Amino acid sequence: GDSVTQMEGPVTLSEEAFLTINCTYTATGYPSLFWYVQYPGEGLQLLLKATKADDKGSNKGFEATYRKETTSFHLEKGSVQVSDSAVYFCALLGQGAQKLVFGQGTRLTINP
């Protein structure tokens, strides 16, 4: 079945550091890929998405590129802020499917 593997956390960085959170997937066909962010005590917010190979999703300085050849969707940000501290979930949605498949989540802490 479909699956998502995220780099294990927690990840701790200093403000203005470069961020990469790795995400790889296994799926048949052409899934859509998502990054969701969950701030403490809140629900999930869609951060960005990509629906086909080589698409780049971007939002709030975060970017991720759908790489079919490496089955990856790594999240990057050039300069993180304290306010980026949250849990980040990589997820996929198979073609015609309704069930999101989530990675385990990566807890990110940014220190001033």
Place this chain on the structure above:
Amino acid sequence: DTEVTQTPKHLVMGMTNKKSLKCEQHMGHRAMYWYKQKAKKPPELMFVYSYEKLSINESVPSRFSPECPNSSLLNLHLHALQPEDSALYLCASSQDSGGQSETQYFGPGTRLLVL
């Protein structure tokens, strides 16, 4: 506007109580979802309603009873819950147009504590 609202924000209930969680969206979405999220874990799908009909039930115990009164509302009725049912309950919605990219938009969740 991509807002999904959920009430209540917090709920404490005993094992003999009956309570309901409510979810609402006004984006014209025709698919609505209930997820359960335990601490430090990803959300787990419980139910999916598509055009107000139950389309997916992920083998959820019968003490959880979903209801979709109309295309904008989704309820989750709770009865005789166990302490291990304590979790964050998330509602989500999507267009359900049958297209490739059915982005799910989540509400803020209801944090449930069963005593």
